[in-house]
Amino acid sequence: MKTLSALALGLLLCASGPALAQSSGTFTPEITAPTQEEAQQSDGLEVTVSDDSDWQDLGIAITTFATDADVPTQTTAGTTGQLGHAISQVVAGDLKNNGLFKPSGPDGLPRPAFGEVSAPNYRLWSGNGADMLVQGYVHAGNDGTLTVGCYLYDVALGQQLEKGGWKVAPSDWRRAGHKCADMVYSRLSGESPFFDSRIAYIAETGSKDHRMKRLAVMDSDGANHRYLTSGQAMALTPRYSPDYSKILYLSYLNGQPSVYAYDLTTNSQKLIFRTTNPTMAPRWSPDGKWVLFSMSQGGRTDIYRITSAGGGTPERLTNGPGINIGGSYSPDGSKIVFESDRSGSQQVYVMNADGTNQKRISFFGGRSATPEWSPRGDLIAFTHIAGNLRVAVMSPAGRNMRYLTDSWQDEAPTWSPNGRIVQFFRTQRGSGEATIWQVDLTGRNERKLPTPVGASDPAWGPIRR
Amino acid sequence: MPSSLSMSRNLKSGSTLLLVAGALALSACASKAPKELPPEPGPARTTTQPDSGEALGPRPGSQADFAAQMMGDDTIYFDTDKYDIDAMDQQALAKQAQWLMTYPEKRATIEGHADERGTREYNLALGERRANSAKNYLISLGVAASRLTTLSYGKERPVALGSNEQAWAQNRRAVTVTID
Numbered sequence: 261m262k263t264l265s266a267l268a269l270g271l272l273l274c275a276s277g278p279a280l281a282q283s284s285g286t287f288t289p290e291i292t293a294p295t296q297e298e299a300q301q302s303d304g305l306e307v308t309v310s311d312d313s314d315w316q317d318l319g320i321a322i323t324t325f326a327t328d329a330d331v332p333t334q335t336t337a338g339t340t341g342q343l344g345h346a347i348s349q350v351v352a353g354d355l356k357n358n359g360l361f362k363p364s365g366p367d368g369l370p371r372p373a374f375g376e377v378s379a380p381n382y383r384l385w386s387g388n389g390a391d392m393l394v395q396g397y398v399h400a401g402n403d404g405t406l407t408v409g410c411y412l413y414d415v416a417l418g419q420q421l422e423k424g425g426w427k428v429a430p431s432d433w434r435r436a437g438h439k440c441a442d443m444v445y446s447r448l449s450g451e452s453p454f455f456d457s458r459i460a461y462i463a464e465t466g467s468k469d470h471r472m473k474r475l476a477v478m479d480s481d482g483a484n485h486r487y488l489t490s491g492q493a494m495a496l497t498p499r500y501s502p503d504y505s506k507i508l509y510l511s512y513l514n515g516q517p518s519v520y521a522y523d524l525t526t527n528s529q530k531l532i533f534r535t536t537n538p539t540m541a542p543r544w545s546p547d548g549k550w551v552l553f554s555m556s557q558g559g560r561t562d563i564y565r566i567t568s569a570g571g572g573t574p575e576r577l578t579n580g581p582g583i584n585i586g587g588s589y590s591p592d593g594s595k596i597v598f599e600s601d602r603s604g605s606q607q608v609y610v611m612n613a614d615g616t617n618q619k620r621i622s623f624f625g626g627r628s629a630t631p632e633w634s635p636r637g638d639l640i641a642f643t644h645i646a647g648n649l650r651v652a653v654m655s656p657a658g659r660n661m662r663y664l665t666d667s668w669q670d671e672a673p674t675w676s677p678n679g680r681i682v683q684f685f686r687t688q689r690g691s692g693e694a695t696i697w698q699v700d701l702t703g704r705n706e707r708k709l710p711t712p713v714g715a716s717d718p719a720w721g722p723i724r725r
Numbered sequence: 726m727p728s729s730l731s732m733s734r735n736l737k738s739g740s741t742l743l744l745v746a747g748a749l750a751l752s753a754c755a756s757k758a759p760k761e762l763p764p765e766p767g768p769a770r771t772t773t774q775p776d777s778g779e780a781l782g783p784r785p786g787s788q789a790d791f792a793a794q795m796m797g798d799d800t801i802y803f804d805t806d807k808y809d810i811d812a813m814d815q816q817a818l819a820k821q822a823q824w825l826m827t828y829p830e831k832r833a834t835i836e837g838h839a840d841e842r843g844t845r846e847y848n849l850a851l852g853e854r855r856a857n858s859a860k861n862y863l864i865s866l867g868v869a870a871s872r873l874t875t876l877s878y879g880k881e882r883p884v885a886l887g888s889n890e891q892a893w894a895q896n897r898r899a900v901t902v903t904i905d
Contacts, residue, residue, distance in 0.1 A: 468886045494881060497846060510849075516876060517849060538853055538877060541846040554850065556877070559808070559857030561850040583850040599847065605806065606847055629844040643844050671844050689888040692841065717845065 322365040325396035326374040334430035350437025359705025410440035452678035460498035464714035468692040482710040500721035508542035577615030621658030636679030685716040822866035840893035852877030859899040
């Protein structure tokens with residue numbers, strides 16, 4: 261088991277005589293001068309991401325993390341000094357790539373000395389327009405583990421806002437960067453963290469009529485990419501378990517499309533339910549105890565639930581007519597939003613977790629499909645089909661529908677762990693090539709995820725513990 | 726839309742060739758089960774290995790024979806989101822049923838497909854529903870249900886590769902493939 265333990269900081273940095281790093285030399289002009297609005301924000305820090313225009317101007321300087329001793333590590337990044345730079349790049353990348361901030365650094369900024377990490381030179385930074393300052397350090401333990409500290413300072417107030425520390429195995433060094441980015445993001449936005457999380461998806465290669473589809477996983481920023489299946493059997497629609505120990509997905513391994521549970525600790529898999537009928541569209545309950553799947557029989561498709569431990573008889577939750585498929589639990593596990601064409605076309609319905617009280621909630625014209633309940637509970641993301649396929653959100657009552665994307669074919673939204681960002685996949689007209697994208701709730705900050713090959717069916721897992 | 730259908734049949738020749746190759750690859754399995762009835766008409770053939778000479782054509786009762794005999798009628802087509810069997814489909818399925826009645830030992834899989842303009846999971850269910858429609862119609866014509874299985878590929882295996890109405894019409898299909 262990989263461990264990442266949070267530390268109480270202070271031990272390492274107790275003897276930090278503020279080094280006089282007045283290396284005022286090469287300061288970049290990237291940091292913009294603060295406006296009045298931002299000055300207000302840095303008082304209360306009551307900022308919402310749903311209107312990000314002011315956010316992006318918040319000047320956040322992210323500096324290369326210092327080290328108490330520049331020694332070799334067992335990471336690919338190199339020594340602790342080099343690792344300090346790499347970790348700060350992870351932090352800057354997280355905050356920048358999600359369109360939430362426009363941070364500067366670590367390149368082009370002065371490098372705080374180790375002793376400066378807990379005692380920043382506010383004058384230096386305020387003189388160069390930084391509103392916020394992120395500093396940190398890397399320390400290599402005798403057992404090969406790494407301790408990473410992360411500090412967030414409000415330069416204008418001249419005070420520390422937050423600090424965090426994590427002890428990580430060498431292979432997990434990027435997680436320390438994500439934890440630091442999460443700390444900064446959460447403190448400044450008031451939102452829950454989301455960077456330290458993983459994504460399961462389908463890697464696609466080959467021509468449109470003979471596409472090879474493999475189960476794959478990656479970190480939220482695309483790093484630590486790994487294929488889990490060979491591609492001999494077509495894999496589709498993965499879902500991470502809430503504890504990241506398993507992935508449910510559809511495979512054609514036995515000819516008939518069937519839902520398997522892939523165990524990440526043993527790298528083995530088993531059928532979730534043995535049947536000659538096709539099973540598909542697997543989903544976890546928030547507590548990981550239940551699995552939803554859909555099964556076709558005699559042309560109709562219904563949603564079933566079964567215990568994730570395996571065994572037992574599946575309980576049918578829908579009873580036709582037509583196609584009932586998918587399903588996404590509300591965060592408290594009490595309700596399920598799903599898709600049905602019982603009205604004649606794909607529409608979104610909500611039911612209790614035991615299948616009672618099924619009600620249609622989508623009345624927008626066109627078709628509404630692939631509903632996913634936000635982990636915050638406040639919104640449902642779905643695919644709206646009216647000619648093109650577009651990702652949209654609505655309230656759980658089916659109100660306030662609005663589009664987040666506008667393209668030829670965007671489908672299958674999945675939520676970030678904090679419910680502020682939606683990932684989906686985009687198919688290119690003609691070639692059919694698929695790529696994974698994400699967009700925030702404003703619809704403005706849209707970004708393609710870096711994947712080695714074509715990519716579809718993203719499934720964002722929860723925040724890692 | 727006869728024009729799009731005839732085009733689809735031309736386009737289908739590529740996959741037909743693949744099916745022939747598949748039939749050849751499976752010939753070892755076929756020879757393990759020599760229960761097949763001899764074909765009714767024509768001169769008796771003594772070859773035990775099928776298709777050794779291309780000039781002789783496919784071995785009667787094989788998938789290659791089925792595909793050749795159907796001349797495109799191994800596939801039926803559907804409107805967007807629909808799964809009903811129309812008059813044209815009925816003709817094709819009647820032809821399929823006739824062949825299947827001729828070779829009562831043969832089993833068949835009906836593969837259901839959808840076009841790319843739908844969501845992935847729904848299309849899997851829709852492909853299954855289409856295959857099931859074809860299956861039910863074949864059963865109504867007297868083919869034993871135990872001989873027929875269905876398999877949905879959703880939108881994952883298009884036969885026409887364009888992104889236009891004509892291509893989508895060709896991809897909304899159910900294809901009967903007999904098992905050698």
